Amino acid sequence: MKPKQYLLWMLAAAAVSISFSACKPKGAGSAMAGNAAQRTYVPPGQYDEFYNFVSGGFSGQMSVYGLPSGRLFRVIPVFSVDPEKGWGFSEETKPMLETSHGFIPWDDLHHIEASFTDGMADGKWMFANSNNTPRLARIDLTTYRTAEIIEIPNTGGNHCSPFTTENSEYVIAATRFSVPPDGPGGDVPISSYKENFKGHISFVSVDKETGEFDIAFQLKTPGLNFDLSSAGKGKSNGWLFLSCYNSEQAHTLLEVSASQNDKDFILAINWKKAEEYFKAGKGTKQAVRYAHNKYNEETHSATSEIKTDVTVLDLADFEDLAYLIPCPKSPHGTDVNPTGEYIIGSGKLAALIPVFSFDKLQNAIANKDFEAELYSGIPVVKYESALYGEVEKPGLGPLHTEFDDKGNAYTSFFVSSEVVKWNIEKLEVIDRQPTYYSVGHLMVAGGNTKKPFGKYLVAYNKITKDRFLPTGPELCHAAQLFDISGEKMELLLDFPTIGEPHYAQAVPADLIKDNSLKIYDINANSHPYIAKGESEARVERNGNTVHVYLTTIRSHFTPDNIEGIQLGDEVLFHVTNIEQDWDMPHGFAIKGAGNSELLVMPGETQTLKWIPDRTGIFPMYCTDFCSALHQEMSGYVRVSAKGSNVPLTFSTGTSQAAAGE
Numbered sequence: 186m187k188p189k190q191y192l193l194w195m196l197a198a199a200a201v202s203i204s205f206s207a208c209k210p211k212g213a214g215s216a217m218a219g220n221a222a223q224r225t226y227v228p229p230g231q232y233d234e235f236y237n238f239v240s241g242g243f244s245g246q247m248s249v250y251g252l253p254s255g256r257l258f259r260v261i262p263v264f265s266v267d268p269e270k271g272w273g274f275s276e277e278t279k280p281m282l283e284t285s286h287g288f289i290p291w292d293d294l295h296h297i298e299a300s301f302t303d304g305m306a307d308g309k310w311m312f313a314n315s316n317n318t319p320r321l322a323r324i325d326l327t328t329y330r331t332a333e334i335i336e337i338p339n340t341g342g343n344h345c346s347p348f349t350t351e352n353s354e355y356v357i358a359a360t361r362f363s364v365p366p367d368g369p370g371g372d373v374p375i376s377s378y379k380e381n382f383k384g385h386i387s388f389v390s391v392d393k394e395t396g397e398f399d400i401a402f403q404l405k406t407p408g409l410n411f412d413l414s415s416a417g418k419g420k421s422n423g424w425l426f427l428s429c430y431n432s433e434q435a436h437t438l439l440e441v442s443a444s445q446n447d448k449d450f451i452l453a454i455n456w457k458k459a460e461e462y463f464k465a466g467k468g469t470k471q472a473v474r475y476a477h478n479k480y481n482e483e484t485h486s487a488t489s490e491i492k493t494d495v496t497v498l499d500l501a502d503f504e505d506l507a508y509l510i511p512c513p514k515s516p517h518g519t520d521v522n523p524t525g526e527y528i529i530g531s532g533k534l535a536a537l538i539p540v541f542s543f544d545k546l547q548n549a550i551a552n553k554d555f556e557a558e559l560y561s562g563i564p565v566v567k568y569e570s571a572l573y574g575e576v577e578k579p580g581l582g583p584l585h586t587e588f589d590d591k592g593n594a595y596t597s598f599f600v601s602s603e604v605v606k607w608n609i610e611k612l613e614v615i616d617r618q619p620t621y622y623s624v625g626h627l628m629v630a631g632g633n634t635k636k637p638f639g640k641y642l643v644a645y646n647k648i649t650k651d652r653f654l655p656t657g658p659e660l661c662h663a664a665q666l667f668d669i670s671g672e673k674m675e676l677l678l679d680f681p682t683i684g685e686p687h688y689a690q691a692v693p694a695d696l697i698k699d700n701s702l703k704i705y706d707i708n709a710n711s712h713p714y715i716a717k718g719e720s721e722a723r724v725e726r727n728g729n730t731v732h733v734y735l736t737t738i739r740s741h742f743t744p745d746n747i748e749g750i751q752l753g754d755e756v757l758f759h760v761t762n763i764e765q766d767w768d769m770p771h772g773f774a775i776k777g778a779g780n781s782e783l784l785v786m787p788g789e790t791q792t793l794k795w796i797p798d799r800t801g802i803f804p805m806y807c808t809d810f811c812s813a814l815h816q817e818m819s820g821y822v823r824v825s826a827k828g829s830n831v832p833l834t835f836s837t838g839t840s841q842a843a844a845g846e
């Protein structure tokens with residue numbers, strides 16, 4: 186078929202599939218194995234076997250589930266404000282959402298990647314990307330909080346991200362939209378795409394001990410669009426394999442104009458070489474602006490710093506860093522098997538899956554087995570010279586592939602709405618199971634590591650018509666758990682997700698559960714506005730700013746009566762939870778506050794800013810049910826007119842004493 190005809194055929198196939206998926210396919214009910222309920226049932230008092238960290242898509246958050254139960258344990262705010270936890274509302278957390286564009290309360294979180302040691306998840310951190318305003322986040326798996334966010338310069342749409350090298354030396358982020366590099370030179374006609382638009386691949390280093398990010402360097406590439414990608418592992422450690430679409434370098438109506446070429450590319454990058462060049466002082470410093478935000482567990486406060494330069498190595502200046510491998514059109518993902526030998530490309534408009542061989546690629550490079558040079562000097566390896574083989578007729582619209590421990594691969598098919606198991610060496614389909622419906626990402630527990638656990642596969646689906654009770658025009662997205670321990674995959678469970686689930690990671694619970702923090706040690710709390718005990722609780726005026734050093738313990742605030750606040754004041758409630766017991770947060774809210782509650786963990790201090798807009802009495806209360814007397818955990822603040830002679834006073838329990846006199 187000619188490319189155009191082919192495209193039309195694909196679109197027609199997609200339309201058929203969508204209308205088909207609107208009605209219940211045969212066997213939807215009977216696909217459930219008889220004892221499935223038993224196999225996902227985790228009895229009261231027992232724990233799940235895996236933590237499942239799932240991206241929240243356009244919710245900007247990451248959620249934590251148990252597998253095999255599918256129970257939701259926690260939603261961790263990352264790139265979006267979360268009033269439930271005060272994230273982005275408390276003064277301490279606001280800097281986490283600062284960018285070079287200012288404070289941004291939302292983003293679209295697509296992918297989660299675990300921190301790796303020797304190609305295995307080590308249970309220290311999860312990394313996540315924001316797609317819209319390009320950033321990377323690091324989530325700490327002791328506190329289950331976002332500990333760091335770094336903005337990525339020279340990037341438009343941080344979708345090809347985050348994926349890490351074998352020991353998380355680097356978390357990689359590459360641009361989805363090539364754009365002119367940051368700075369005043371960006372004001373160019375859109376039609377000058379081929380000349381002025383460039384891609385950038387960022388190498389964000391991760392400190393082994395602290396996890397701290399730093400943008401080590403960037404590689405400047407031709408103006409291609411990068412999609413999901415992988416780092417090599419095992420024998421291919423030292424390489425990156427990036428799927429690229431829009432090899433046409435189109436800038437309008439991409440749905441047609443970026444699908445002209447029958448083949449796009451996988452860009453293979455020798456990152457160890459690139460690192461050598463960088464360490465040898467190659468590359469140039471470019472002036473840019475990006476935010477680097479860190480949360481400090483001792484001061485319980487975040488800081489945001491604007492950084493002003495980045496080192497860029499232009500691929501055009503180096504001969505031995507990058508090679509293009511032709512890949513059936515519009516690849517959406519590149520995945521590397523556990524040994525590192527096979528590189529799977531997924532052309533989302535293709536009807537086959539190409540499997541490339543790392544050894545063959547190396548030979549082709551050594552023998553200069555190239556068919557062309559493109560984009561001023563990048564060699565194009567001959568398709569056949571890098572190809573191990575093709576999986577014929579696997580399904581329609583392959584997206585993402587993960588692996589088990591027995592030499593099999595599992596690929597998600599959006600258009601034909603199924604997961605397909607196939608043998609890598611034999612290139613043969615072994616099993617296919619429908620998903621309900623339109624699976625995007627899939628995840629095998631440990632499926633992107635050197636030793637997959639191979640027990641569970643979860644399909645993350647975009648459409649859930651008829652799977653759950655209806656809830657208006659929008660239905661939840663869903664995850665579906667399959668048992669893959671046998672020859673055939675068995676569907677065990679559907680469970681709803683938060684936002685749109687893109688990628689996910691599963692880590693054995695035993696690896697991380699005992700590291701979970703229970704309390705913050707109040708003696709280690711060095712917040713500048715801490716009150717370490719009730720005797721330190723107080724109210725201080727400094728011009729128009731009033732600092733309230735407030736403590737919480739079951740079940741009262743100290744102080745709980747405050748007078749002498751005036752209109753025009755800015756009141757900062759620095760709430761220290763002096764509890765030292767696990768799972769004993771207290772909340773704080775006051776009438777008319779223009780933000781959310783605070784939810785303060787034991788031993789932590791958090792600050793709520795309040796600017797009263799009228800005179801009168803304002804109740805404040807604890808928002809988290811903390812004891813039988815939680816409802817009594819409250820207080821009053823009196824606000825008087827500006828210049829009033831009501832003195833600034835604070836107290837707890839004195840009126841009871843007075844009444845007893």
Ligand code: RUQ
Nearest residue numbers: 295625626687688
């Ligand atoms: S994408 S459904 Cu954002 Cu991860 Cu492939």
Ligand code: CUA
Nearest residue numbers: 807809811815
């Ligand atoms: Cu403290 Cu409710």
